[in-house]
Amino acid sequence: MKIGGLQKLTLIDYPGKVAATVFLVGCNFRCPYCHNPELVSPELVERQSQIKESDFFKFLDERIGFLDGVCITGGEPTIHSDLPKFIQNIKKRGFLVKLDTNGSNSEMLEDLIKDDLVDFIAMDIKTSILKYNKVRAKNKISQVQKSINIIKNSGKDYEFRITVVPGIVDEKDIEEIGKWLKGAKKIVLQQFRPKKTLNSSFKNIKPYSLQNLKKMVKILEPNVEVVELRI
Ligand code: SF4
Secondary structure, three states: OOEEEEEEEEOOOOOOOOEEEEEEOOOOOOOOOOOOHHHOOHHHHHHOOOEOHHHHHHHHHHHEOOEOEEEEEOOOHHHOOOHHHHHHHHHOOOOEEEEEEOOOOHHHHHHHHHOOOOOEEEEEOOOOHHHHHHHOOHHHHHHHHHHHHHHHOOOOEEEEEEEEOOOOOOHHHHHHHHHHOOOOOEEEEEEOOOOOOOOHHHHHOOOOOHHHHHHHHHHHHHHOOEEEEEO
């Protein structure tokens, strides 16, 4: 497995759990606002040092009994065919697993759920269906759609996350997304942080105001059980 980073302790990445977060290298999307360009841009990936899988599992062995779970993020974890084996090795040590995904590999997602290899799924919804070309993922929309249905019917804990980036997501998109995800258990609206971005022009984009974000929450509420704002 290509491991680009490890956060040894997080109290926020896995809701309600004490966890570590492992960052896998590579992604099949190109969200211009991506804040992990070193895991996505091929030139930067080449320069990025990686953590040996054996060192990662040595670390986990030392944390048995101290951590509840492991968050697997990226990049996009499901582009790696060895992800199921990697998760098996985490779970056999007794850890819960939270998976972050862009929803582009519904077959793997379905298998991971069926084999009980994930306990919590956080799926990014980038924007409304017709604007998915903005993250260079237009041809993945049927996969994204399938993943949404799989997750909603999985019986697992989950959340759909929208990073609200001006120019990518506006109130009209939020309205569309609300209809698209109707009946979902939870949607999280995440504030955009223009500190480090894949496309450097996005560093100059001013995030939405709190007032705008609260309005978006209200737009989503009729279609979703819980809407959370992360700012
Ligand atoms: S934001 Fe996520 S899906 Fe988009 S390019 Fe970055 S890692 Fe990939």
